[in-house]
Amino acid sequence: MIIEVKGLSIHFGALRAVRNVSLSVEAGTIHGIIGESGCGKSITGMAFLGLLPDGARVEAEQFEYAGEDLREVADSLRGHKISLISQDPAAALNPVLSIGTQLDDVLKIHSAGGKKQRYGRAKELLAATGLPDPVKVLKSYPHELSGGMQQRVVIAQALATGADFLIADEPTTALDKTVGKQVLSVLKSLVETRGLTVLMITHDMDVIEYCCTRASVLYAGTTVEDGQTAALLNNPKHPYTRALMNALPGSVPKGQKLAGIKGHPPKPNERIAGCPFADRCPSVMPACADTPPPQHELPQHSWSCHLEVSK
Amino acid sequence: MQLLMYILRRLFMSAFVLLGVAFLVFVASRIVPSDPATLFAGPRPTADQIAAARELLKLDQSLWVQFTDFITSMAVGDFGISYRTRQLIWNDLASFLPATLELALFATGLALVIGIPLGVFAADWKHSWFDTSTGIGSIAAVAMPSFFLAMLLQWVFAQWLDVLPLSGRISRDISLFDPVETITGFLLIDSLLTGRFDAFWDAIKHLILPALTLAAYPTGIAMRLTRSLMIEILERKHVVAARALGLSHRRILFGHALPNAVGPALTIIGLSFAFSLTGAVLVEIIYAWPGLGRYISEAILSKDFPVIAASALVVTICYVFMNLVIDVAQAFIDPRVTVS
Ligand code: SF4
Numbered sequence: 139m140i141i142e143v144k145g146l147s148i149h150f151g152a153l154r155a156v157r158n159v160s161l162s163v164e165a166g167t168i169h170g171i172i173g174e175s176g177c178g179k180s181i182t183g184m185a186f187l188g189l190l191p192d193g194a195r196v197e198a199e200q201f202e203y204a205g206e207d208l209r210e211v212a213d214s215l216r217g218h219k220i221s222l223i224s225q226d227p228a229a230a231l232n233p234v235l236s237i238g239t240q241l242d243d244v245l246k247i248h249s250a251g252g253k254k255q256r257y258g259r260a261k262e263l264l265a266a267t268g269l270p271d272p273v274k275v276l277k278s279y280p281h282e283l284s285g286g287m288q289q290r291v292v293i294a295q296a297l298a299t300g301a302d303f304l305i306a307d308e309p310t311t312a313l314d315k316t317v318g319k320q321v322l323s324v325l326k327s328l329v330e331t332r333g334l335t336v337l338m339i340t341h342d343m344d345v346i347e348y349c350c351t352r353a354s355v356l357y358a359g360t361t362v363e364d365g366q367t368a369a370l371l372n373n374p375k376h377p378y379t380r381a382l383m384n385a386l387p388g389s390v391p392k393g394q395k396l397a398g399i400k401g402h403p404p405k406p407n408e409r410i411a412g413c414p415f416a417d418r419c420p421s422v423m424p425a426c427a428d429t430p431p432p433q434h435e436l437p438q439h440s441w442s443c444h445l446e447v448s449k
Numbered sequence: 450m451q452l453l454m455y456i457l458r459r460l461f462m463s464a465f466v467l468l469g470v471a472f473l474v475f476v477a478s479r480i481v482p483s484d485p486a487t488l489f490a491g492p493r494p495t496a497d498q499i500a501a502a503r504e505l506l507k508l509d510q511s512l513w514v515q516f517t518d519f520i521t522s523m524a525v526g527d528f529g530i531s532y533r534t535r536q537l538i539w540n541d542l543a544s545f546l547p548a549t550l551e552l553a554l555f556a557t558g559l560a561l562v563i564g565i566p567l568g569v570f571a572a573d574w575k576h577s578w579f580d581t582s583t584g585i586g587s588i589a590a591v592a593m594p595s596f597f598l599a600m601l602l603q604w605v606f607a608q609w610l611d612v613l614p615l616s617g618r619i620s621r622d623i624s625l626f627d628p629v630e631t632i633t634g635f636l637l638i639d640s641l642l643t644g645r646f647d648a649f650w651d652a653i654k655h656l657i658l659p660a661l662t663l664a665a666y667p668t669g670i671a672m673r674l675t676r677s678l679m680i681e682i683l684e685r686k687h688v689v690a691a692r693a694l695g696l697s698h699r700r701i702l703f704g705h706a707l708p709n710a711v712g713p714a715l716t717i718i719g720l721s722f723a724f725s726l727t728g729a730v731l732v733e734i735i736y737a738w739p740g741l742g743r744y745i746s747e748a749i750l751s752k753d754f755p756v757i758a759a760s761a762l763v764v765t766i767c768y769v770f771m772n773l774v775i776d777v778a779q780a781f782i783d784p785r786v787t788v789s
Contacts, residue, residue: 187693217695224693229686234708234783243704244694279784292690299695 140165140303140335141186144200147359148181150193153406155181157359157414163352165302168329168336170346170353170367172382174403178359179339183305186220186337188212203303218248221301223325225308227288231280237291238276244298263294268324286317290324297328307339322349343382347371352438355379358403358414365439375434375441377419413444421445452780455787459776463769468520470765474758475519479512481754488532488752519758528759533751538759541744546763547634548618549733549740553725556660560667560718565711568675573702575680583672590669599662599735606658613654616737620651659736663729667721671714678710685709712779712786719775723768 141163148156156178163169171179184190185201186208201208203215212220224230232240238260245256257276264272267290280288289309296304306325310318326349328334338350346353346367353370355363355378363376374380401418404410413419416426423444431442478485486502487494494502503509507518522529528538567587571580607615614620619636623629629648632639637656640649682688683706691701730742741760748756780786 189689189692216693221695222690222693224686224690226686230690232687232691232705232709233785234712235705243691243696243700247695247697281785295690295694305693 139163140204141169141337142200142202144198146182146185146196146198146201148178148185148190149195149197150191150406154359155194155406156185157410158361159354159356159359160361161354161364163335163337165335166329166333167351168326168338168349170338170340170350171356172340172343172346172353173356174341176403177356179356180225180307182356183222183307183337183339186212186303186305187216187222189216189222217299217301219301220303220305221296221299223289223292223296223304223306223309226312227285227292228280228312230292231288233280235279236276237278237280237283241276241291241295241298244295248298248300259298260294263297264291266297266328267291267293268320269294284317285313286321289313289321293321293324293328297332302333303335303337305337305339308341309338310340310342310345318345319348325349343371355382358410359406360414362415362443363441365436365441369436369439373439375439375445376415376443377421377445378415379441381418381420413442451787452777455780456773456777459773463773466769467762467765471520471523471762472516474761475516478754478758479515481752485532485754488754523759523762529755531748531753531756533748533753533756538756541756542741542759542763543634545739545741545744546767548636548738549726549729549742550767551635551637552656552659552663552729552733552738552740553722555656556663556725557667557718557722559660559664560671560721563664564668564671564718565675565707565714568672568714569679569702569707569710571672571676572679572683580676584676587669587672590665593665595662595665596731596735598665599658599732602658602661603735613658616655616735618652618655618739619648620655623648623651659732659738662732662736663725667718667725670717670721674717675710675714678713679706682706682709708782712783715775715779715782719771722771723764726764726767 139162141161143162144160146156146159147154159178159182161169161171171182173179181190185194185196186203188208190196196209198209203211203220206215208215231237235243238257241260241263242253242256245259249256249259251259260276261272264275269275269287269290275283275287275291280291283291289312293309309325310321313321322345325336329336338345340346350367352366353364354361355370355376357378363370363374363379370379371383374383404414404417411430412428413422413426413431416422419426425444429444431444433440433442484499485506486499486508489506490498490502507515510518526539528542530536531538531541534541567583571583574580603615606613619629627648629636629640629645630643632642636652637649640646640652683702688701688706691705696705726741729738729740730746732738733740733742741764745757745760747753748760776786
């Protein structure tokens with residue numbers, strides 16, 4: 139396991155942005171984190187990079203990259219071992235610098251060799267993300283590229299760092315469906331050919347199904363279910379995961395309510411005594427309100443709920 | 450290619466601006482309630498003298514003829530003669546304009562190289578002692594009347610420390626006994642062209658105090674603007690992304706964030722350049738600077754209309770040109786500008 143997280147919580151004063159997240163990621167795989175917006179998945183991603191806003195307090199039983207405590211080493215691993223593919227490629231690229239400059243800036247830090255070698259490497263990286271004309275792309279500015287091309291450039295930048303663990307924060311949300319799929323398949327093949335590990339943050343079950351080996355379902359800053367993609371999709375155990383599935387086809391659009399479920403997730407400033415989903419759960423029972431739900435374990439599959447394990 | 454088209458487009462628009470200003474100047478000269486012929490004829494003129502002046506100035510012709518005449522003579526730089534000094538206006542401008550331009554450009558340059566870096570550091574060290582003190586400094590620089598600042602600077606650097614000259618553009622020793630040959634009218638350039646390094650150094654020393662006085666306002670503005678732009682830019686996603694890619698803080702600050710802030714800062718500085726072309730009257734008087742501001746204010750007081758018209762046009766040309774330069778610089782910094 140390259141990533142081991144147990145009982146991660148991130149507080150901003152009285153606000154609990156992340157309450158209790160646990161996940162473990164096997165090297166060379168894509169691990170999904172799925173949930174509605176505001177469930178703490180992006181903040182969790184930023185914690186791996188040590189890029190939390192000022193005033194964040196990170197606590198965890200375990201929060202490790204390759205056996206090292208990320209609370210201590212995130213700053214030094216950032217941009218070397220761990221890097222980011224951001225959500226909105228148009229915003230993630232500097233509008234006033236050419237792609238060549240931006241890519242070279244990254245290569246300058248991470249690769250030996252002169253300008254010529256770096257230029258060659260830049261072309262190589264762009265080609266690796268499936269861009270057909272790297273020379274032209276290097277000369278372009280972000281606004282001259284399509285969204286799909288921009289996202290490939292962002293991926294190439296992340297590759298240029300030499301990082302082996304990438305946080306992909308909703309990499310396809312800003313793109314249309316087909317282009318998004320292409321970008322995902324690029325990522326998938328890079329994971330296979332280069333042995334990368336990716337944490338895929340998304341609100342889209344399709345994305346999980348398409349490229350993730352495993353996934354964690356987050357609700358109100360808490361991991362409620364975690365397992366192999368097939369197990370999650372075919373045999374969802376937690377009522378929230380089931381609700382997410384019912385929201386298919388596709389996704390939970392930003393700010394929209396889950397299909398068939400009233401109410402909204404608890405706010406970060408609310409205290410939760412029992413199950414975070416209790417207010418909305420169709421199978422709620424008395425114990426749910428005040429007793430934290432027990433953890434159920436199957437091979438490669440776990441969830442926390444008061445419901446008995448269905449046979 | 451796109452850039453070239455953009456520059457051509459801007460040039461074309463600039464020509465229209467100039468034509469419009471020429472028209473306004475002409476109209477204004479016809480509606481002021483004073484008779485140019487009487488002014489031209491000198492004090493206590495006879496009726497004959499006025500009639501002669503009227504004919505000489507072509508005031509008896511139709512307005513249309515007068516206007517086309519005005520435009521064509523302006524276009525070839527024939528600004529006529531001053532009612533007041535009886536000199537060719539062209540000659541006056543040739544000596545006053547470079548002096549003012551030299552001062553204004555130097556001051557604008559100071560505002561750029563002082564204001565922008567201070568703004569960057571203030572944003573980077575937000576709420577530190579540095580931010581607070583530069584904040585207070587910039588407010589003082591903007592709010593302090595220029596005559597007061599001028600006196601303060603003169604007192605400290607000319608009287609007390611005695612390291613810089615009190616006023617003037619060049620020392621009398623040089624201007625009287627060993628003058629620099631005039632090529633461009635810009636003393637700094639002419640002295641370098643003729644290898645007169647003594648004069649160059651002397652001119653720089655004369656330039657520092659008036660330029661500082663003139664630069665105070667745009668420096669303060671540029672600093673505050675750069676600071677607030679940088680604070681906003683440093684929170685943008687591409688800056689976060691650059692951090693996640695392992696870029697150094699310095700590279701992010703100057704290589705990634707600053708280029709995004711320079712465009713708007715340049716615009717403000719361009720505006721302040723226009724202001725210092727004609728608004729520097731007070732500064733020019735205090736420092737006995739032989740510039741355009743003084744020339745124009747004297748012309749206005751004596752209703753010397755040909756001088757006012759010529760100066761207005763020349764200042765407009767300088768301003769339009771400066772704007773063009775800034776627009777092109779912005780297009781170089783931010784390629785999105787050329788797409789419109
Ligand atoms: S613990 Fe109770 S409220 Fe929570 S998901 Fe299970 S049944 Fe629903």
